[in-house]
Amino acid sequence: MVRPTPGDVVVPIATLPGMEIRQARVDDLADVAVVCDASARARWTERMLSPNEDRVALVAVTGGVVVGAAKTHFHGEPDGEAPAGHYLGGLVVAPGFRRRGVGSSLTIARLDWIWARAGRVCYFTDETNVASIRMHEALGFRLLGRFPQIRGVTADEPDAAMLLFEAVR
C-alpha cells in the first residue's frame, strides 16, 4: 500500500494480509494486555478503551488476534514547551508482528481521525527509542525540541532526554 501522509511524504507500507484497524472496545482489554506485557509496557485500563469524543483508541487485528494498539490524548492546555491539542500516545505492536507496517497503519488511522478535527498533532518519546522516532519521522513528524521531561514524562534512562515532535495536516 502506498498513501500520502502529512507533509506530502509518500510511505510504502507492507501491511499484514487481512489486517484490520478498528476502534478498540472494552472487551479488547485482555488482548491488549497481552501485547503490552510482551512489550514490557504498562497495561491499558478499561477507561482508555472506553469511547470518548476527545480521543480515539484503535487496535490492529489479524486472524482474530490483536497484534497492536494505539491511542490519542487531548490536552486542553499547554504545559511548558508542550502545546495544547491532540497527541499520539500509547502505540504498541506485539514483538512477533513488528516491521510489517502495523505501527504505521495504526498511526495513519489515528492521523486520519485527528485531521478530521484539527490541523496539528504532537507526539513525544524517549530519545533512545529509535524505532518510534524513525517510524514517526517517516510519517512526516518533525522535531520541535529536546527536553528533560514533557508533560511530566521522563526518559527511562537517567541521562536521556525526551523529544517532542509535531505533524501538520
Ligand SMILES: CC(C)(COP(=O)(O)OP(=O)(O)OC[C@H]1O[C@@H](n2cnc3c(N)ncnc32)[C@H](O)[C@@H]1OP(=O)(O)O)[C@@H](O)C(=O)NCCC(=O)NCCS
Ligand atoms: C515503535 C513500534 C510501535 C513500531 O511498530 P512497527 O509495527 O514495527 O512499525 P512499522 O513496521 O510500521 O515500521 C515503519 C518504519 O519505522 C522504522 N522502524 C520501525 N522499527 C524500527 C527499528 N526497530 N529500528 C529502526 N527503524 C525502525 C522503519 O523505518 C520502518 O520501516 P521498514 O520496516 O520498512 O524499515 C514498535 O517497535 C513497538 O511496539 N515498540 C515498543 C513500544 C514503543 O516503543 N512504542 C512507541 C512509544 S512512543
